[in-house]
Amino acid sequence: MDPRTEEHAEVLVDWSARVEEGDNVVLSVGPDAHELAVAVAEKVGERGGNLVTTYSSMEVGRAYTMAHDGDFDENPEHKLALVENADVFLSIGGGRNTSEGTDIPPETRRAASEANRDISEARMDTDWVSTVHPTRSLAQQAGMSYEAYRDFVYDAVLRDWEELADEMANMKETLDDANEVRIVKEQTDITMQVKDRVAVNSAASVAYDSHNLPSGEVFTAPYATEGEVFFDVPMTIRGERVQDVHLTFEDGEVVDYSAGQNEDVVGEILDTDDGARRLGELGIGMNRGIQQFTDNILFDEKMGDTVHLALGRAYESNIPEDSDDEANDSNVHVDMITDMSEDSHIEVDGEVVQRNGTFRWEDGFEG
Known part of the structure; x- marks a missing residue:
C-alpha cells in the first residue's frame, strides 16, 4: 500500500471526522476505493469506533433507478435508521465510470432525490466527510497519467x-x-x-x-x-x-x-x-x-x-x-x-x- 494512503486515512479519521471511541461510523466505499477503505477501517478500529461499511456504486445505483417504476418509497426505514444512528458518515469516492448515470431520465432522478430527502437531511446532521481515492477513471477524466494523478491528489490532501x-x-x-x-x-x-x-x-x-x-x-x-x-x-x-x-x-x-x-x-x-x-x-x-x-x-x-x-x-x-x-x-x-x-x-x-x-x-x- 502506498504510505500516502495511510496518511490520507489518518487525516480523514483524526483531523477531518474527529472519530472518537464509541462513535457509530458509516463508511460508504466506491468500487475502486478499496485500499483507502482498508486503511480507514484500521484507523476507526484503533480509535474504538463502531464501523458499518456500505458499497456505493453509480453502476449499481443506475441499474436500480432505471429498473424502478419511478414511484419510489419515501425514506425507506432501513436506510433512514442506519443514517439516523450514525455519529460519523464517511464517503470515499472511487468509481469506475465518471459518466455512469447520464442516461437516467431527469424526472426519475428528481423523484429518487425527493424520496430520499429525509435521509439526506439525516446525513447532514452527522459528522460527515467526503473524500476520494485516486483511481484510474478519475485520472483519465483529469487527462493525467495514473502516477501523476496520485501525486496531484496527495499534494491536495496532505496539507498542513x-x-x-x-x-x-x-x-x-x-x-x-x-x-x-x-x-x-x-x-x-x-x-x-x-x-x-x-x-x-x-x-x-x-x-x-x-x-x-x-x-x-x-x-x-x-x-x-x-x-x-x-x-x-x-x-x-x-x-x-x-x-x-x-x-x-x-x-x-x-x-x-x-x-x-x-x-x-x-x-x-x-x-x-x-x-x-x-x-x-x-x-x-x-x-x-x-x-x-x-x-x-x-x-x-x-x-x-x-x-x-x-x-x-x-x-x-x-x-x-x-x-x-x-x-x-x-x-x-x-x-x-x-x-x-x-x-x-x-x-x-x-x-x-x-x-x-x-x-x-x-x-x-x-x-
Missing part, C-alpha cells in the same frame, strides 16, 4: 491544515464583517449580499464546519444576487460535460441562462424546484496545493485563483443560530467555477480583496 486554516481566517473575518461582495471579470459583474451570514473557514474538518477532504475554501450563503456571471471552467455535471455557462440574476433569481455545451443540463438543474434558481453558496478557493483543473468539483472548487457559486441548497452553518432567516432550500446543490487568475477582482464593500487571484495579504497583491 492548521496553517492553512490560519491563513483562510483572513477571508472568513472579511466576509463575516461584510455587507456586499462583487465579482468582476470578462462577462461577469455580479453582486450579492452577505450581511448577517457566517462564513465557514473550510479547513477539511468538522471542527470548522467543513466536510470535504481536500478542502481549502471560505464559503458563505449569499442572497439578493444581481448581475451576470460567466463560468469558464469546464466540469462534469450529472455525467455530462458542461462548459461556458452564463447566468443572469435579477431579484436574487436566475432569469436567463446559456451554455456552450450541454445547456439542457443547466436547464434541468434550474427546473428542479424554486430554490434551484437562487444561490446557495459563494465559495472562494484558497488551496494552493491544487495546481490544475481536473474536472472534479471536489478539487477544482478549492483551487486558489477561483470562485465558485452554487445553485440550490445553502448550508445551515452559514446562518446564525439566532437569525430569523432561513437557508435557501432545494434538492440540489450544484457548484460552478470561474477562473479569477487574470483580469479580475473581488470587492468586499467596495474594497478590492483579491486581484488576478492574489489576496491582499499575499505577496504581489496590487490593490
Whole structure:
C-alpha cells in the first residue's frame, strides 16, 4: 500500500471526522476505493469506533433507478435508521465510470432525490466527510497519467491544515464583517449580499464546519444576487460535460441562462424546484496545493485563483443560530467555477480583496 494512503486515512479519521471511541461510523466505499477503505477501517478500529461499511456504486445505483417504476418509497426505514444512528458518515469516492448515470431520465432522478430527502437531511446532521481515492477513471477524466494523478491528489490532501486554516481566517473575518461582495471579470459583474451570514473557514474538518477532504475554501450563503456571471471552467455535471455557462440574476433569481455545451443540463438543474434558481453558496478557493483543473468539483472548487457559486441548497452553518432567516432550500446543490487568475477582482464593500487571484495579504497583491 502506498504510505500516502495511510496518511490520507489518518487525516480523514483524526483531523477531518474527529472519530472518537464509541462513535457509530458509516463508511460508504466506491468500487475502486478499496485500499483507502482498508486503511480507514484500521484507523476507526484503533480509535474504538463502531464501523458499518456500505458499497456505493453509480453502476449499481443506475441499474436500480432505471429498473424502478419511478414511484419510489419515501425514506425507506432501513436506510433512514442506519443514517439516523450514525455519529460519523464517511464517503470515499472511487468509481469506475465518471459518466455512469447520464442516461437516467431527469424526472426519475428528481423523484429518487425527493424520496430520499429525509435521509439526506439525516446525513447532514452527522459528522460527515467526503473524500476520494485516486483511481484510474478519475485520472483519465483529469487527462493525467495514473502516477501523476496520485501525486496531484496527495499534494491536495496532505496539507498542513492548521496553517492553512490560519491563513483562510483572513477571508472568513472579511466576509463575516461584510455587507456586499462583487465579482468582476470578462462577462461577469455580479453582486450579492452577505450581511448577517457566517462564513465557514473550510479547513477539511468538522471542527470548522467543513466536510470535504481536500478542502481549502471560505464559503458563505449569499442572497439578493444581481448581475451576470460567466463560468469558464469546464466540469462534469450529472455525467455530462458542461462548459461556458452564463447566468443572469435579477431579484436574487436566475432569469436567463446559456451554455456552450450541454445547456439542457443547466436547464434541468434550474427546473428542479424554486430554490434551484437562487444561490446557495459563494465559495472562494484558497488551496494552493491544487495546481490544475481536473474536472472534479471536489478539487477544482478549492483551487486558489477561483470562485465558485452554487445553485440550490445553502448550508445551515452559514446562518446564525439566532437569525430569523432561513437557508435557501432545494434538492440540489450544484457548484460552478470561474477562473479569477487574470483580469479580475473581488470587492468586499467596495474594497478590492483579491486581484488576478492574489489576496491582499499575499505577496504581489496590487490593490
